[in-house]
Amino acid sequence: SQTVTRGDDGVVEVAGIPVTRLAEEFGTPAYVLDEDDFRTRARAWRTAFGPDADVFYAGKAFLSRAVVRWLDEEGLNLDVCSGGELATALSAGMPAERIAFHGNNKSVEEIRRAVEADVGRIVLDSFQEIVRVAHTAQSLGKRQKVQIRITVGVEAHTHEFIATAHEDQKFGIPLAGGQAAEAVRRALQLDGLELIGIHSHIGSQIFDMSGFEVAAHRVVGLLRDIRDEHGVELPEIDLGGGLGIAYTSADDPREPHEIAKALTEIVTRECEAARLRTPRISVEPGRAIVGPTAFTLYEVGTVKPLDGLRTYVSVDGGMSDNIRTALYDAQYSVALVSRASDAEPMLARVVGKHCESGDIVVKDAFLPADLAPGDLVAVPATGAYCRSMASNYNHVLRPPVVAVRDGEARVIVRRETEDDLLRLDVG
Numbered sequence: 001s002q003t004v005t006r007g008d009d010g011v012v013e014v015a016g017i018p019v020t021r022l023a024e025e026f027g028t029p030a031y032v033l034d035e036d037d038f039r040t041r042a043r044a045w046r047t048a049f050g051p052d053a054d055v056f057y058a059g060k061a062f063l064s065r066a067v068v069r070w071l072d073e074e075g076l077n078l079d080v081c082s083g084g085e086l087a088t089a090l091s092a093g094m095p096a097e098r099i100a101f102h103g104n105n106k107s108v109e110e111i112r113r114a115v116e117a118d119v120g121r122i123v124l125d126s127f128q129e130i131v132r133v134a135h136t137a138q139s140l141g142k143r144q145k146v147q148i149r150i151t152v153g154v155e156a157h158t159h160e161f162i163a164t165a166h167e168d169q170k171f172g173i174p175l176a177g178g179q180a181a182e183a184v185r186r187a188l189q190l191d192g193l194e195l196i197g198i199h200s201h202i203g204s205q206i207f208d209m210s211g212f213e214v215a216a217h218r219v220v221g222l223l224r225d226i227r228d229e230h231g232v233e234l235p236e237i238d239l240g241g242g243l244g245i246a247y248t249s250a251d252d253p254r255e256p257h258e259i260a261k262a263l264t265e266i267v268t269r270e271c272e273a274a275r276l277r278t279p280r281i282s283v284e285p286g287r288a289i290v291g292p293t294a295f296t297l298y299e300v301g302t303v304k305p306l307d308g309l310r311t312y313v314s315v316d317g318g319m320s321d322n323i324r325t326a327l328y329d330a331q332y333s334v335a336l337v338s339r340a341s342d343a344e345p346m347l348a349r350v351v352g353k354h355c356e357s358g359d360i361v362v363k364d365a366f367l368p369a370d371l372a373p374g375d376l377v378a379v380p381a382t383g384a385y386c387r388s389m390a391s392n393y394n395h396v397l398r399p400p401v402v403a404v405r406d407g408e409a410r411v412i413v414r415r416e417t418e419d420d421l422l423r424l425d426v427g
């Protein structure tokens with residue numbers, strides 16, 4: 001996050017608060033989220049895309065009521081992908097017309113709640129869902145705005161588990177073989193639906209704009225075919241999320257204004273060539289907004305040097321608060337933040353407290369050789385997909401999210417308690 005500084009005593013401060021104080025007050029592990037940084041990033045996206053486009057924050061990256069209110073205040077919309085995210089958004093007062101509802105297998109109940117709430121759009125992901133949403137809307141006497149999510153056949157250069165536009169995967173309706181065109185035909189026929197656009201999301205943690213360009217080209221191609229076949233010009237396209245962030249210094253992320261410029265230019269150019277009115281563009285960044293705004297604060301518990309190999313540093317969390325290293329081989333960095341040290345760097349691996357050898361937080365890291373139990377370490381860029389993918393593995397309690405701003409810290413998601421765990425166990 002941006003307001004991190006190191007004091008003369010070597011103690012790191014965030015938004016003017018020493019991490020040692022945060023650890024004392026809120027315990028460890030804890031996610032520490034810089035509210036100003038979040039708002040600045042949200043605003044940068046909003047400004048970059050301007051009034052003729054929409055930015056939907058992808059709630060799956062991290063969602064809480066405070067975050068929903070910040071987004072609302074900064075003029076962003078919200079993408080939700082489950083009944084739980086929808087409930088969180090609505091309970092925090094996000095206007096329903098600014099919510100997009102996603103998912104490849106929304107339940108009938110989830111669809112009903114979304115339609116009843118009057119969400120701004122439901123993104124249809126299958127032929128069955130086209131019918132389900134149409135019926136639900138009709139039975140409620142409504143006409144639901146929808147987009148159809150298509151897969152454009154782009155290989156995004158990212159980890160296989162988070163790439164979503166190649167053909168052999170579960171999301172969307174393939175453009176190939178005329179399936180997307182058929183989906184449009186069906187959606188246009190159903191009274192319960194108002195088809196407002198086409199959606200494409202090619203994957204996550206992407207740095208190279210070329211995948212988006214190919215996707216935009218193919219989506220506009222479909223809009224042209226729709227115009228030619230039905231005489232209808234759909235007013236919107238959504239190009240999804242997926243912009244990469246810097247987890248380590250090796251990553252070189254694009255800025256929102258570069259992305260906005262590139263996407264707007266390509267869509268405008270392609271539409272001119274196809275003699276289409278340029279549709280309203282929307283995007284759905286999650287990670288790029290929240291990822292860099294938080295770090296995880298851990299306390300070191302044990303330090304175990306293995307001769308000729310490396311030193312294993314165990315912290316008081318692990319794969320339950322950050323599954324990304326184990327799941328995607330994600331790279332993180334780590335730093336000693338509770339004091340200064342002149343000691344030589346040692347090759348370390350930061351591991352958690354779980355009963356599993358794959359429980360690694362940072363695979364290869366250099367930490368000062370005098371690292372000792374009781375030291376605090378921080379792992380930056382854990383704002384996205386860490387708390388939201390956290391688990392209770394080994395009945396470890398999920399950490400709180402502490403928001404900091406102008407010298408003040410407040411809990412926005414509290415730490416789980418053993419009572420929380422036992423409350424679910426009714427046997």
Ligand code: LLP
Nearest residue numbers: 058201204205241242243284285286287385
């Ligand atoms: N829109 C749609 C339709 C999506 O499926 C996603 C992410 C996003 C937007 C936001 O993508 P972002 O800008 O945050 O990359 N758990 C994985 C990421 C899975 C993302 C799934 N969909 C991770 O930890 O990297």
